[in-house]
Amino acid sequence: MKLIQAMKKLKDLNTKAEDLRKKVSLHSADLSIETPVYPDQRRQVSEWIQSHGDILKEILHLRISIQRTNVATPVAIELDGKHVSKSIAEWIHRRRDLAKLDMAMWQMLSDRGLKEQNLQTAAGGPVTEVRLRRYYDPAEKDRKVEVYRTEPSVIDATLEVVNATTDLVEA
Numbered sequence: 001m002k003l004i005q006a007m008k009k010l011k012d013l014n015t016k017a018e019d020l021r022k023k024v025s026l027h028s029a030d031l032s033i034e035t036p037v038y039p040d041q042r043r044q045v046s047e048w049i050q051s052h053g054d055i056l057k058e059i060l061h062l063r064i065s066i067q068r069t070n071v072a073t074p075v076a077i078e079l080d081g082k083h084v085s086k087s088i089a090e091w092i093h094r095r096r097d098l099a100k101l102d103m104a105m106w107q108m109l110s111d112r113g114l115k116e117q118n119l120q121t122a123a124g125g126p127v128t129e130v131r132l133r134r135y136y137d138p139a140e141k142d143r144k145v146e147v148y149r150t151e152p153s154v155i156d157a158t159l160e161v162v163n164a165t166t167d168l169v170e171a
Contacts, residue, residue, distance in 0.1 A: 020051055066168070073162070075159070077155060116130060
């Protein structure tokens, strides 16, 4: 089974489990004046509960298999002109929030609104030339912000292919 198939199967199993919970909720009790919907409603409710438990076991198995696959599968992605290799799990974390946090750090580099000027601190005193000192390279800042801004979409595009071609590591 491919990774993408396992993820789609998880979604389907979750839908089935939700449907069973709704059925149990609707049919687990009735009033004595009502006609049961199923010939042996007690048995039917019990079967739904059993099926739900079986589905949850399968969901757990798939989740663990997906996690193992994500940790065990290295993926190389080109970022900023360099090939970077990380596991699928690491790329997921980069995609989820870490690339945004890197971008936020680089965006914090600024001139803080400071202006170069000539100041006279006392009337009739000497004029002092005040110059701005940057402790960063503005061109590097712009480049890094762009790299981290685009990283999530590069990761998404790569992982779409990887998910479709990677075999699931069975738990």
